[in-house]
Amino acid sequence: MARARIADRAVPAGAVIVGAGPAGLCCAMHAAAGGRSVVVLEKNRAPLVKLALTGAGRCNITHAGPIDEFPPRYGCRARFVRPALFDFTNGDLVRLLARRGLGTVCEEDGRVFPATHDPADVHEALLAECAALPLEIRCAEPALRISAENGGFEVRTRRGKCRAGSLVIATGGLSYPRTGSTGDGYAFARTFGHAIVETGPALAPVIVREYRFAGCAGISIEDARIVVRRGSKQVRRSRGDLLFTHRGLSGPGMLDLSRDVRAGDTIAVSIVPFETEKECRGALDGDARAHGRRSIGQCLASLGVPARLAARILELAGIDPALKTSQTGKARRDLIASRLTRLEFTAARLGGFGEAMVTRGGVSTGEIDPRTMESRLAPGLYVVGETLDVDGDTGGYNLQWAFSSGAAAGRAIARSSRPVTA
Numbered sequence: 001m002a003r004a005r006i007a008d009r010a011v012p013a014g015a016v017i018v019g020a021g022p023a024g025l026c027c028a029m030h031a032a033a034g035g036r037s038v039v040v041l042e043k044n045r046a047p048l049v050k051l052a053l054t055g056a057g058r059c060n061i062t063h064a065g066p067i068d069e070f071p072p073r074y075g076c077r078a079r080f081v082r083p084a085l086f087d088f089t090n091g092d093l094v095r096l097l098a099r100r101g102l103g104t105v106c107e108e109d110g111r112v113f114p115a116t117h118d119p120a121d122v123h124e125a126l127l128a129e130c131a132a133l134p135l136e137i138r139c140a141e142p143a144l145r146i147s148a149e150n151g152g153f154e155v156r157t158r159r160g161k162c163r164a165g166s167l168v169i170a171t172g173g174l175s176y177p178r179t180g181s182t183g184d185g186y187a188f189a190r191t192f193g194h195a196i197v198e199t200g201p202a203l204a205p206v207i208v209r210e211y212r213f214a215g216c217a218g219i220s221i222e223d224a225r226i227v228v229r230r231g232s233k234q235v236r237r238s239r240g241d242l243l244f245t246h247r248g249l250s251g252p253g254m255l256d257l258s259r260d261v262r263a264g265d266t267i268a269v270s271i272v273p274f275e276t277e278k279e280c281r282g283a284l285d286g287d288a289r290a291h292g293r294r295s296i297g298q299c300l301a302s303l304g305v306p307a308r309l310a311a312r313i314l315e316l317a318g319i320d321p322a323l324k325t326s327q328t329g330k331a332r333r334d335l336i337a338s339r340l341t342r343l344e345f346t347a348a349r350l351g352g353f354g355e356a357m358v359t360r361g362g363v364s365t366g367e368i369d370p371r372t373m374e375s376r377l378a379p380g381l382y383v384v385g386e387t388l389d390v391d392g393d394t395g396g397y398n399l400q401w402a403f404s405s406g407a408a409a410g411r412a413i414a415r416s417s418r419p420v421t422a
């Protein structure tokens, strides 16, 4: 594994980057490749700790779709993310890894993984890239306080001070705090007058009020249709894979919608491949006519509803799964069609930061230049990655954002005419 070099603390840097996650390291690479001396301060004993957990331990590094299809995946931040994503694309990221000998594979749904399916190889490739450049990563050295000094910046750590012309906040959000992301960057950004948009868990499972499907935990429905409603208003709808858990709903389809879910919202799920309740009702009627001796339980199985889930839905509807389809009658078939196409849950809350893959909210993007990630309030200060009020869908979009925003800042630092020392 590439090893971070030990810095001479007396020498001021062109840039100090706080946080050695994907955003911080990609920023460091681009600034250093452009001739700036760079120091990266990392709280953990090693860089890229969170990366090892990504993609269920396989590291879904990015998505293979055309880059102009990426922005809508970041909800209402679509416009903000565009310039950085277009300047450092999914293709650029794949080429960066390839340059270090790591191939990638793309799955049917477009998710891109390292060919070895091992995050440790991504880790190694990124650190090899860093090791070839004039940059230093100081691990186990958290930034404690940052301030503006003499036209540049000063960062205090337990071991002393670090000075630089440019300062990058790359401390991540609040998700999985045991990986080092504990929200320090918000306090740093506030020092310079930045507004922090209210944070909360995103890409998090939904905990359901009075959940009656705990016995169905582990069942997953492919390409379910999911609608989130608040009172009579539809908040968002989407399709995707849905997972029943012990406490509620998860799976990529639910996680992607979770940024818009609030306590008390209704989540209506269609678990059958019909566009409407009427179509589903038609299929049940057809089945009763063609296979009248078959049980309603078998009928639901033929529609692709997993047996345990079908049994629970029928039980809650007060219908015996052994009942012959010819004996179900119109009222029961209406009820079954409505449950299959509109199985309703009430959200109690989202899973906390300990189980949310990303953080919604963060440093307000209104005060950040989207081409460079430079603060509009404090020239020379940059904010990148998850610390910003940007969160993407599942599928590799969050790591791509971390890399793209980091590259944008790194390139801007390399171009900047700010003094190298503070």
Ligand SMILES: Cc1cc2nc3c(=O)[nH]c(=O)nc-3n(C[C@H](O)[C@H](O)[C@H](O)COP(=O)(O)OP(=O)(O)OC[C@H]3O[C@@H](n4cnc5c(N)ncnc54)[C@H](O)[C@@H]3O)c2cc1C
Binding pocket: 018, 019, 020, 021, 022, 023, 024, 041, 042, 043, 044, 047, 048, 049, 050, 051, 053, 054, 055, 056, 059, 060, 061, 062, 141, 142, 143, 144, 170, 171, 172, 173, 175, 176, 179, 180, 181, 182, 184, 185, 356, 357, 358, 384, 385, 386, 387, 395, 396, 397, 398, 399, 400, 402
């Ligand atoms: C379980 C899980 C699975 C995920 N899977 C995927 C996936 O498959 N694909 C995908 O695209 N995204 C995935 N994500 C999201 C993705 O990992 C993050 O969006 C991404 O890591 C954010 O990068 P970052 O560099 O902004 O922040 P981070 O990766 O959080 O890095 C921030 C770094 O800053 C350091 N730091 C914090 N405070 C200080 C301080 N005061 N001084 C010094 N250092 C500090 C932290 O220790 C940390 O190393 C997943 C997240 C989780 C939790």
